[in-house]
Structures are given as structure tokens and as C-alpha cells.
Amino acid sequence: MLFGATSDASPHPEIEILVNPRLDRLQSYPFQKLTTLLEGTPPKAGVTPIPLYIGEPKHPTPEFIKRVLTENLAGFASYPATVGTPELREAIAGWIQRRYGVKHIDPVTQVIPVNGSREALFAIAQAVVDTTRTLHPIVVCPNPFYQIYEGAAILANAAPAYLNNVSQRDYKFDWDSLPRMLWERVQLVYVCSPGNPTGHVMPMEEWKRLFELSDEYGFVIASDECYSEIYFDEENPPLGSLEAAQKLGRDGFPRLIAFSSLSKRSNVPGMRSGFVAGDAAILKQYLLYRTYQGCAMSPPIQAASIAAWADEAHVVENRRLYREKFDTALEILKPVLDVEKPDAAFYLWARTPMADPEFTRRLHQSQAVTVLPGSYLGREAHGINPGDRRVRIALVASTEECAEAARRIRDFASELKKR
Ligand SMILES: Cc1ncc(COP(=O)(O)O)c(C=O)c1O
Numbered sequence: 001m002l003f004g005a006t007s008d009a010s011p012h013p014e015i016e017i018l019v020n021p022r023l024d025r026l027q028s029y030p031f032q033k034l035t036t037l038l039e040g041t042p043p044k045a046g047v048t049p050i051p052l053y054i055g056e057p058k059h060p061t062p063e064f065i066k067r068v069l070t071e072n073l074a075g076f077a078s079y080p081a082t083v084g085t086p087e088l089r090e091a092i093a094g095w096i097q098r099r100y101g102v103k104h105i106d107p108v109t110q111v112i113p114v115n116g117s118r119e120a121l122f123a124i125a126q127a128v129v130d131t132t133r134t135l136h137p138i139v140v141c142p143n144p145f146y147q148i149y150e151g152a153a154i155l156a157n158a159a160p161a162y163l164n165n166v167s168q169r170d171y172k173f174d175w176d177s178l179p180r181m182l183w184e185r186v187q188l189v190y191v192c193s194p195g196n197p198t199g200h201v202m203p204m205e206e207w208k209r210l211f212e213l214s215d216e217y218g219f220v221i222a223s224d225e226c227y228s229e230i231y232f233d234e235e236n237p238p239l240g241s242l243e244a245a246q247k248l249g250r251d252g253f254p255r256l257i258a259f260s261s262l263s264k265r266s267n268v269p270g271m272r273s274g275f276v277a278g279d280a281a282i283l284k285q286y287l288l289y290r291t292y293q294g295c296a297m298s299p300p301i302q303a304a305s306i307a308a309w310a311d312e313a314h315v316v317e318n319r320r321l322y323r324e325k326f327d328t329a330l331e332i333l334k335p336v337l338d339v340e341k342p343d344a345a346f347y348l349w350a351r352t353p354m355a356d357p358e359f360t361r362r363l364h365q366s367q368a369v370t371v372l373p374g375s376y377l378g379r380e381a382h383g384i385n386p387g388d389r390r391v392r393i394a395l396v397a398s399t400e401e402c403a404e405a406a407r408r409i410r411d412f413a414s415e416l417k418k419r
Pocket residue numbers: 055115116117118119146192195196224226260261262263264269272273274
């Protein structure tokens with residue numbers, strides 16, 4: 001058969017295809033589950049669909065970022081280094097210093113640009129997990145959570161352990177719900193602050209306990225902060241992990257890696273640009289891993305990223321738009337739905353009066369508004385799926401569309417109440 005030609009029938013059916021058996025343990029992605037849920041239930045005709053299920057920013061990309069990108073197209077002519085240009089690492093280190101008041105961050109050893117935080121969050125588990133230290137390593141994930149953590153753990157040959165983030169505890173981790181004998185096997189802990197989907201921002205006390213546990217058991221902390229710039233009070237930005245570490249006197253950020261991104265901050269999800277920063281010893285090995293993985297950032301994207309990290313005006317405006325949308329949507333929804341303003345990020349994590357997939361399906365069918373069932377983002381752990389009877393509503397569309405979606409959800413929820 002010609003290279004590139006495809007056929008369902010293997011030319012050698014007697015030969016078993018070699019694939020990593022752990023791939024079979026990956027769950028289908030929440031959006032895939034949503035597609036299956038909505039199959040055969042199209043929204044009623046004549047109503048414009050409003051998709052609010054995906055966390056893809058829809059505000060326009062700032063013109064200056066596009067301009068810098070196109071001015072640097074000549075960069076395509078050379079291979080980029082995995083570690084990024086010194087200029088980009090300095091721009092990122094400068095941003096970290098300004099944003100978090102972090103005094104000492106070395107752009108050479110404590111910062112690496114990455115192609116969006118997603119690939120980096122996945123790769124960290126592959127670089128960190130050590131099956132020679134313990135036969136059955138554990139990777140801790142929040143619950144509900146961004147699904148990459150779980151897949152990364154499984155493919156690194158570790159078992160995910162889920163710690164529930166529930167409203168009764170203000171979405172804070174219950175670190176002590178994991179028994180000591182399991183903590184001893186933990187090698188990596190993912191946290192997400194501001195959280196997706198809950199919007200919870202980890203306060204200092206939560207960080208303090210996590211750092212204590214890391215000191216005791218030696219695990220690495222992967223702190224996903226890709227929503228750090230979407231918040232409501234200009235005077236009160238979310239506490240970051242590097243900032244918390246510095247305030248607690250943890251010089252050199254031992255066993256801590258922060259993951260950040262331009263995707264939501266600067267409305268460039270397609271640009272694939274972010275960074276990791278923290279413990280230099282871990283980053284050194286992580287860089288080695290990344291060199292082999294081959295995920296260097298394209299030079300024009302590096303140039304555009306430098307411009308983006310250096311500018312805050314567009315980020316302030318971005319926040320204004322989100323604030324407007326939250327105020328509008330919450331005013332419409334609160335009378336009919338159990339929903340609160342989150343600490344930060346751009347999601348509403350609303351309670352549903354019936355099973356969340358059923359709510360989602362019926363809302364989609366009757367109002368052409370698509371949200372994501374909360375249970376798809378969670379796993380059954382400690383006796384519950386903390387996403388049950390919740391939906392995630394991403395306020396990513398324009399203010400007008402979000403307001404229209406909120407009105408349709410209100411009509412749908414009021415109709416349910418009448419029955
Ligand atoms: C919690 C969380 N982490 C990371 C990402 C990845 O973002 P990016 O790869 O665009 O930086 C997302 C994207 O939606 C997310 O929700």
C-alpha cells in the first residue's frame with residue numbers, strides 16, 4: 001500500500017498492533033461526551049445557537065499583537081531553541097516581577113516559554129513521575145478539573161487521586177482527606193487557581209498547607225494559573241503560587257512550578273503561548289525532556305508574546321468586558337438559578353434542578369444555548385461526583401450574546417419551576 005493511503009483493513013491482520021495500553025484508560029474528552037449527549041436533539045429551528053460550553057475566549061485579539069507577529073515572519077526561516085529567546089524569557093520574568101511582586105526570578109534558569117499551558121501541564125507529569133522510586137506513584141488532581149491532568153498522570157504510569165472541591169468548603173482542597181499512606185506515594189499535585197470550573201482562588205492558608213505537605217512528602221506542585229488575569233477587582237488580583245511561596249520565604253520556589261498563558265489574558269488561544277516558572281532544578285530536567293519532545297516556540301510567536309507580556313492596557317479592558325458580562329448574566333440568572341459570582345475566571349458554576357446532562361440537553365433543545373454538564377468535568381471520588389447537578393457556563397461570547405443566553409436560560413429555568 002502507498003504511504004499515506006488509508007484502509008481499515010490491516011495488510012497483516014496476524015500482527016498485533018503495538019500501542020501503549022494506557023491509551024485505553026483515557027476517558028473521552030468532555031466535549032466528545034457532550035456531542036454524544038446532544039446527538040439527535042437539534043435545537044429548535046430559527047433560534048441562533050449560543051455556545052457557552054467551551055472556555056475559548058472570544059474577545060478580539062489586540063491589533064498590536066497581530067502586527068508584531070506579521071512584522072516577524074522572517075523568523076520562520078530558523079529553528080527556535082526550546083528554551084526560547086533571552087528577550088522572551090526576560091519579558092516573562094519582568095511580568096512575573098510586576099504582577100506578583102516576586103523579587104528574584106532568574107530568566108535563564110527559572111523560566112521556560114511553552115506552547116500554551118496545556119502541552120506543558122501534560123509534559124510535566126512525563127518529566128517528573130519516577131516509577132523507580134515507588135512502583136505505584138500517585139498524581140493528585142482537583143475534582144472537578146481540567147482533564148489534561150488525569151491523562152497526563154495515566155500516561156506517565158501514575159494513578160490519579162482526586163481531591164474534591166465542593167461549595168460546602170468554599171471549593172478549598174481538603175488536603176487531609178488523603179490518607180498518609182497515599183501521600184507517601186504522591187509525586188505530583190496539580191492545582192488550578194483560579195479554578196476551572198469553580199473559579200476558586202486559593203488563599204494563603206491553602207498554599208501554606210500544600211507547601212508543608214510538599215516539604216514532608218517531596219512531591220512537585222504543578223500550579224495551573226492560566227486564568228490568573230481574569231478577575232473582578234483591579235485592586236485585588238488573585239494570589240499566585242510564586243507570590244505565595246515568596247511571601248512564605250520559600251526562596252528558589254522549591255518543588256513548585258507555575259503554569260501561565262496568554263490565551264485568556266490576551267485573547268490569543270490560537271497563538272499557543274505561555275510559560276512555566278519556578279524551581280530551577282526541576283526546570284533543568286524539564287527542559288531536557290522538552291528538548292526531546294521538540295516543542296520549541298515559533299520565532300514570530302515569541303516576538304508577539306514579548307509584546308503581549310509587556311502590555312497591560314488590553315488586559316484591563318479584557319477584564320472590564322468580563323465584569324460587564326458577569327454583572328449582566330448574574331442579574332438575569334440569580335432569581336431563577338442557584339448561581340454565585342466566582343472569585344475569578346470566566347465561568348459560572350451553576351447548580352441545576354435536575355441531572356446536569358438532562359438539563360444541558362433540554363436547554364440546548366429548547367433554547368439553543370449549549371453549556372457543559374458539570375459531571376463531565378468531575379470523577380466519582382469520596383462517594384460523590386462534585387460536578388453532579390452543576391453546569392459550567394463559559395461567559396466567553398459578547399456581552400449581548402451572554403445577556404441573550406442568560407435570558408434564554410432564565411426562561412428555561414422558570415418553565416421548569418412551573419412544572
Ligand atoms: C484550567 C486550564 N488550564 C489550562 C488550559 C490550557 O490553556 P492554554 O493551553 O491555551 O494555555 C485551559 C484551557 O482552557 C484551562 O481551562
